[in-house]
Amino acid sequence: MIRERENGIAYGGIILTASHNPGGPDEDFGIKYNTGNGGPAPESVTDAIFNATKKVTQIKFCPNIPTIDLTKIGITTIKKSTSSSNGVCDTFTVEVIDAVEDYAKLLSTLFDFNKIRTLLNRSDFSMCYDGLSGVAGIYATRILQDILGAPASALHNCTPLPDFGGHHPDPNLTYAHDLVEIMGLTREGTINQQKINDHVPDFGAAQDGDADRNMILGKRFFVTPSDSVAIIAANQAAIPFFANNGGLKGVARSMPTSCALDRVAESLNLRLFEVPTGWKFFGNLMDSASLGGPDYNPFLCGEESFGTGSNHVREKDGLWAVLAWLSILAYHNQNSNTPLVSIENIVRRHWEKFGRNYYCRYDYEGVQTADADSCINALRTRITNFQNQKQTNSNYTETLSGGFTLATVDEFRYVDPVDNSVSDKQGLRFIMSDGSRIVYRLSGTGSVGATIRVYIEKYEADPTKQDKPTAEALKELVHIAVNELGQIEKFTGRKEPTVIT
Numbered sequence: 393m394i395r396e397r398e399n400g401i402a403y404g405g406i407i408l409t410a411s412h413n414p415g416g417p418d419e420d421f422g423i424k425y426n427t428g429n430g431g432p433a434p435e436s437v438t439d440a441i442f443n444a445t446k447k448v449t450q451i452k453f454c455p456n457i458p459t460i461d462l463t464k465i466g467i468t469t470i471k472k473s474t475s476s477s478n479g480v481c482d483t484f485t486v487e488v489i490d491a492v493e494d495y496a497k498l499l500s501t502l503f504d505f506n507k508i509r510t511l512l513n514r515s516d517f518s519m520c521y522d523g524l525s526g527v528a529g530i531y532a533t534r535i536l537q538d539i540l541g542a543p544a545s546a547l548h549n550c551t552p553l554p555d556f557g558g559h560h561p562d563p564n565l566t567y568a569h570d571l572v573e574i575m576g577l578t579r580e581g582t583i584n585q586q587k588i589n590d591h592v593p594d595f596g597a598a599q600d601g602d603a604d605r606n607m608i609l610g611k612r613f614f615v616t617p618s619d620s621v622a623i624i625a626a627n628q629a630a631i632p633f634f635a636n637n638g639g640l641k642g643v644a645r646s647m648p649t650s651c652a653l654d655r656v657a658e659s660l661n662l663r664l665f666e667v668p669t670g671w672k673f674f675g676n677l678m679d680s681a682s683l684g685g686p687d688y689n690p691f692l693c694g695e696e697s698f699g700t701g702s703n704h705v706r707e708k709d710g711l712w713a714v715l716a717w718l719s720i721l722a723y724h725n726q727n728s729n730t731p732l733v734s735i736e737n738i739v740r741r742h743w744e745k746f747g748r749n750y751y752c753r754y755d756y757e758g759v760q761t762a763d764a765d766s767c768i769n770a771l772r773t774r775i776t777n778f779q780n781q782k783q784t785n786s787n788y789t790e791t792l793s794g795g796f797t798l799a800t801v802d803e804f805r806y807v808d809p810v811d812n813s814v815s816d817k818q819g820l821r822f823i824m825s826d827g828s829r830i831v832y833r834l835s836g837t838g839s840v841g842a843t844i845r846v847y848i849e850k851y852e853a854d855p856t857k858q859d860k861p862t863a864e865a866l867k868e869l870v871h872i873a874v875n876e877l878g879q880i881e882k883f884t885g886r887k888e889p890t891v892i893t
Contacts, residue, residue, distance in 0.1 A: 402428065416554065430705055430707065525556040565581050571609070574592070596610070603710050606710035645664075652746070665809075750860070759841050804819045805817075819831050833847075846889075
């Protein structure tokens with residue numbers, strides 16, 4: 393909506409959101425400011441706002457503003473008033489819009505709705521969408537059901553509720569448990585043997601409370617967010633927004649996200665960026681040309697925390713990702729007389745070509761802040777000691793359990809190529825000689841205490857070794873990450889993570 397009203401009409405927007413945290417009066421709720429480009433405010437703006445609040449000496453308000461019917465689309469003009477002793481209120485207008493209709497029109501220019509509609513009408517195709525009782529449900533009902541023809545029975549929890557219906561509206565294998573069960577999976581992403589004889593839809597998707605995150609599932613098959621963005625990039629021809637604008641020019645991932653996208657970028661000769669966690673870094677790259685730099689658009693980006701998006705907006709966009717995957721399915725299923733090419737088929741073909749990045753994230757939520765800091769500081773000390781040894785002997789490595797060799801360690805530092813801003817302390821990286829990675833970050837997006845996130849990744853190029861359960865493939869690395877390097881239980885008392893994704 394901000395971008396629709398740019399060129400001086402909209403300076404920015406205020407968003408009221410609980411995002412992917414539990415809803416209700418006693419839970420976390422946020423007020424977020426997005427700037428004129430439609431993206432999250434950078435630190436330069438939020439710092440300026442904070443400093444301005446320290447200088448406030450009085451508050452002015454406009455009295456007697458008439459009640460505006462927010463159920464009716466239109467513009468109401470409020471006349472200039474001088475009746476208040478607290479100040480003068482200039483004439484201004486209030487516009488009530490249909491955001492759902494505007495968004496649907498935008499998406500219709502990005503995707504081929506007719507091809508998606510044809511896919512949804514196939515007799516051998518079924519889907520399940522879970523709005524997790526967040527705002528996405530309104531948009532999904534209008535677009536997936538009313539416009540594209542998905543049956544109403546395929547849409548679940550699409551009525552927004554203040555407490556998200558008691559759900560935790562985070563679209564992952566743990567919190568989107570109803571959808572995960574419907575799709576024939578366990579919270580670990582493995583096949584649920586107890587549901588092996590149940591009917592399972594061919595496509596499943598969920599979004600979080602404010603509609604920006606997404607989870608994609610196939611029949612008894614979980615698509616990791618890291619794989620998702622890589623596969624969208626590899627299948628860009630299926631998405632008219634990319635194909636009709638000369639193809640992708642730039643792609644980016646957050647640093648903790650797996651390196652699956654890197655291999656696609658190398659193969660397609662795309663400019664790749666590795667940025668800190670936070671969508672504002674992607675937005676800067678999208679706006680590069682307008683700021684005097686190279687043009688990286690069309691642009692695709694993603695993060696392992698279930699965010700995917702492109703330069704049509706400056707935020708992650710969950711429903712866009714859902715339609716991107718439906719477009720890919722439609723592209724691979726243009727002949728209705730042949731058996732359905734499934735989500736699993738598409739992903740496995742991708743692995744055969746580019747290799748598989750086994751990947752998972754362990755979240756330890758609600759950790760006492762002091763304990764979390766102690767854990768991270770101990771890891772920083774280990775990094776310093778390793779780097780000191782490396783300065784003395786450039787060939788220095790450390791042998792870890794499971795046959796892994798620690799070859800490189802650092803704390804991620806990002807210099808933005810667009811505005812040269814520097815972001816320090818963006819995650820602790822432990823990289824093995826075979827390219828496997830373990831990354832640690834403290835996250836502030838939870839509602840209580842601190843969250844320690846541990847990211848574990850191992851690359852496998854051999855197609856004959858790409859069919860292991862993720863937990864089995866990463867077993868040794870998980871042990872190293874949790875016990876050998878991180879010593880999570882020692883510092884936090886936690887024997888198990890809160891969430892595994």
